Amino acid sequence: MLGEIIEVVTKLFEFSDRLQQAEVEKRQKIADYFRTIEKCLRESTEKLKKQEKPIYEWAKLTVYADSLTKHEVNELSKLSERLSELLNEATKNTTKNEDLQSITESLAGTFGGLAEVVNTNLVISNGEGKNPRKIPRKKFILMAAGSLGLTATAGWLAGQRTPYIQWKMATCFGENAKKLIIYNAPKMVCDRIREMTDGNFIIDLDTSGQIQTEQILENVNEGKIQCGYSGIYYTKELYRPLFFGGAIPFGLNPQEQSAWLYYKKQPNDELTFIQKIYEEIGLNVIPFPAGATGAQTGGWFNKEINSIADFNGLTMRIPGLGADILAEFGVKSDKKLLGQPIGIDQIANELATKTIQAAEWIGPYDDLQLGLHKVAKYYYYPGWWEPSTTFDVQVNKDAWKNLPSKYQEIFKTACFETYLAILTQYDLKNSEALQEIRQLENSGKLKVLRFSDEILQTAAAKTKYLLDFYASGNNTFREVYEEWKRFKAQIRDWSKLNQI
Numbered sequence: 001m002l003g004e005i006i007e008v009v010t011k012l013f014e015f016s017d018r019l020q021q022a023e024v025e026k027r028q029k030i031a032d033y034f035r036t037i038e039k040c041l042r043e044s045t046e047k048l049k050k051q052e053k054p055i056y057e058w059a060k061l062t063v064y065a066d067s068l069t070k071h072e073v074n075e076l077s078k079l080s081e082r083l084s085e086l087l088n089e090a091t092k093n094t095t096k097n098e099d100l101q102s103i104t105e106s107l108a109g110t111f112g113g114l115a116e117v118v119n120t121n122l123v124i125s126n127g128e129g130k131n132p133r134k135i136p137r138k139k140f141i142l143m144a145a146g147s148l149g150l151t152a153t154a155g156w157l158a159g160q161r162t163p164y165i166q167w168k169m170a171t172c173f174g175e176n177a178k179k180l181i182i183y184n185a186p187k188m189v190c191d192r193i194r195e196m197t198d199g200n201f202i203i204d205l206d207t208s209g210q211i212q213t214e215q216i217l218e219n220v221n222e223g224k225i226q227c228g229y230s231g232i233y234y235t236k237e238l239y240r241p242l243f244f245g246g247a248i249p250f251g252l253n254p255q256e257q258s259a260w261l262y263y264k265k266q267p268n269d270e271l272t273f274i275q276k277i278y279e280e281i282g283l284n285v286i287p288f289p290a291g292a293t294g295a296q297t298g299g300w301f302n303k304e305i306n307s308i309a310d311f312n313g314l315t316m317r318i319p320g321l322g323a324d325i326l327a328e329f330g331v332k333s334d335k336k337l338l339g340q341p342i343g344i345d346q347i348a349n350e351l352a353t354k355t356i357q358a359a360e361w362i363g364p365y366d367d368l369q370l371g372l373h374k375v376a377k378y379y380y381y382p383g384w385w386e387p388s389t390t391f392d393v394q395v396n397k398d399a400w401k402n403l404p405s406k407y408q409e410i411f412k413t414a415c416f417e418t419y420l421a422i423l424t425q426y427d428l429k430n431s432e433a434l435q436e437i438r439q440l441e442n443s444g445k446l447k448v449l450r451f452s453d454e455i456l457q458t459a460a461a462k463t464k465y466l467l468d469f470y471a472s473g474n475n476t477f478r479e480v481y482e483e484w485k486r487f488k489a490q491i492r493d494w495s496k497l498n499q500i
Contacts (some may be wrong), residue, residue, distance in 0.1 A: 034115040041108035042230040048101045067270040080346040101177035112163055112200075114334055160467030163404060163482075167203045167226035169393070170216050170467050174209015174293060176345035179369040181429065181486075182362070182391060185291035185422050186229035189393055192414035201407050203227070210248040211468035212341075214239070217394060220282050226399040229290065232389045238281060241472055241477045244484050245274040245287060249388040251484075254294040254423065256429045256491045257388035280476055284397045288415040291391035294430070298451055299360030300351065300367070301401065305451070308458050317342050317350070321466070322385025331358075344370070351375040362389075363426065364433035377446050379437065382457060384451070394428070 005075050044054035134173050137483075171186040190203040203226075211219065214235065216228035232239075232246030247259065252260055271279065271286070278285045301319070305311065306372055312330030315337050316323075323333040334342045342350050350356045352375040359376070360383065373379070393415050400408065440446050451459075471478035 007056055023115045031115040032469055034111045037113070038108045038111040038164060041104045041111065043141075043213045044104040045101055045108065048104060050490060052364050054104075082239065098115075099222070108163070108336070109483065116165065139183055142469045144446050164200045165202070165403070165407065167201075168206065169203050170211045170219065170225055171229040172209065172211065172213050172216060172231070173229070174207055174343075175208060176343055178218040180344070180362075180366045181422060181425050182291055182293065182366075185391060185418050186393070186417045188421060189229070189290050189414050192417060193410055196410045196414065197407065201410070217283070217285065221285050223284070223396050223398060225396070227393055227395045229391065229393050231389065237474065240474060241277050241480045244480050245277065245336060245390060245392065248484070249325055249385040249391040250387070250460045251487060252491070252493065254292060255389040255477070256488070257292070257390060258289075258419075258423075258493060259491060260484070260487055261390060265483075277476070277480055280479075284449065286395045286400055287392040288395065288412060289390050290393045290418045292419055292426070293362045293386070293389045293391075294423055294426045295448045296386045296389060297360070297363050297367070298380035299358055300372045301358040301378040301380060302351070302376050304378055304447075304449070305380060305455070307452065308455055314358050315356045317347050317356050317361075318385070320385070321463075325385065325459060325466060326461050328466070329459075348372055348375050360385075363430045365426070365429040368433050368436065373440060373446055379446055379448050380451055381448070382451070383455060390419075 013154060041164075042056050042061055044057040047054040052246065081225075082092040115401060116341060118275070129240065169186060169190065172184045173180070173186070177183040184203055186207075193201050193203060195446060206225075211228070211257070213233050215227075216230045217234070217239070218227050220228045234241050234242065249258070261272065264271075265273055269276075272489055274285055278287060301314075303310070308329050314330070315327065315332045315334065317334040319333070319335070319341065323331075325337070327336075328331070338354075342356070343396075344361075346355075346361050347361065348371040351359055361370060361372065367373065367379075368484050395411075403411065437446070441448050467481055470483045
């Protein structure tokens with residue numbers, strides 16, 4: 001049985017020679033076909049590990065054999081069909097489940113390697129010629145015959161490529177955010193993962209922007225998509241503890257926030273403290289920081305805000321805990337007024353038509369891209385409600401566990417790189433854009449103003465009151481809040497020591 005399987009796979013490798021000269025489109029089609037079979041075989045292995053016989057998965061191989069109908073690939077279809085028959089026979093005749101696992105796992109690697117062979121110049125030859133990238137056919141057959149028959153082949157192929165995996169990611173940033181720095185973050189993650197896996201871990205990114213932040217979290221939690229990109233702007237009380245992974249008014253500065261996001265209570269913990277919060281509230285989700293805005297500004301107003309009383313009666317585009325605090329001063333958020341957040345590209349228009357009288361986004365660069373400086377004269381700082389905002393890639397925990405460990409490390413690296421890259425871009429471009437705003441200020445077109453001490457002190461006291469209130473009614477919120485306060489006090493002591 002093993003000998004016949006080796007023979008079929010060897011013929012498939014020989015068949016790849018013919019594809020080497022085929023046009024790119026045809027080779028891609030065959031490569032995708034091989035990866036489909038690889039996926040089916042990996043699913044078979046998982047079933048075998050559970051002591052289940054994958055009759056259904058192997059029957060699918062026969063169906064896949066019918067998917068290529070052109071004359072040039074008829075032979076390939078027949079070989080795939082024969083392979084399916086052999087595997088079904090093995091199900092009936094092989095008594096050792098471990099042997100079947102070895103066969104299917106090795107075959108999965110083999111088909112992954114076939115996909116790579118088709119897409120590169122790595123071909124099986126007759127041993128003639130001097131091309132150093134060609135593997136002599138005799139050598140390949142000897143490799144295939146080693147150990148359990150296919151294990152050596154799989155080992156050889158493992159050195160040539162990595163398994164093919166395809167995920168879906170939704171992002172809360174649609175095409176209307178295309179001019180903004182943060183828009184690029186999810187694509188950066190997907191691109192880096194694709195590059196580091198040689199195109200074998202693909203994440204299809206949905207940039208329609210039709211799914212809001214809370215829905216993205218829930219879709220990932222339910223496994224409807226493998227991952228999503230968003231900020232932590234939720235309304236459900238259940239999700240309030242998660243705010244500590246995003247932005248807390250009068251909270252940590254950007255450097256301190258980075259330390260907090262990667263903080264573990266015990267050095268050997270698998271998950272960070274923030275990641276464990278998701279687990280504690282029952283979410284089947286692991287978050288990975290993948291973008292940060294750094295310090296933000298206080299937003300654009302159509303009148304001067306000299307005291308807390310000046311907030312009363314305003315309608316403002318603002319999300320999250322900042323909206324909750326300003327509500328205490330008589331501010332209505334856009335979400336409360338309209339039932340949903342104002343679209344990013346509509347903020348300036350709503351300010352111009354006075355549907356809202358104030359709006360905050362992120363900082364100078366993005367704000368200029370949105371044209372907010374053209375419709376409001378008063379630009380305030382600091383953005384005390386979001387001193388260091390973080391955006392995450394949220395990953396379904398089951399999907400994460402099914403990733404090879406190598407891909408998990410690549411995924412974490414891509415997110416970390418993106419986190420630093422986005423934070424760096426905001427610092428650089430905000431500093432440049434601020435000079436443009438200063439020029440507009442010098443020409444009398446707008447005013448850059450600092451919130452008064454009275455406003456900052458009153459807002460800080462109200463923030464503490466609100467956080468204490470939330471903690472009194474939610475055990476998880478209280479637990480996280482206490483740890484966050486302890487962490488803040490400790491790292492702030494260090495931060496102050498280094499101030500010049």
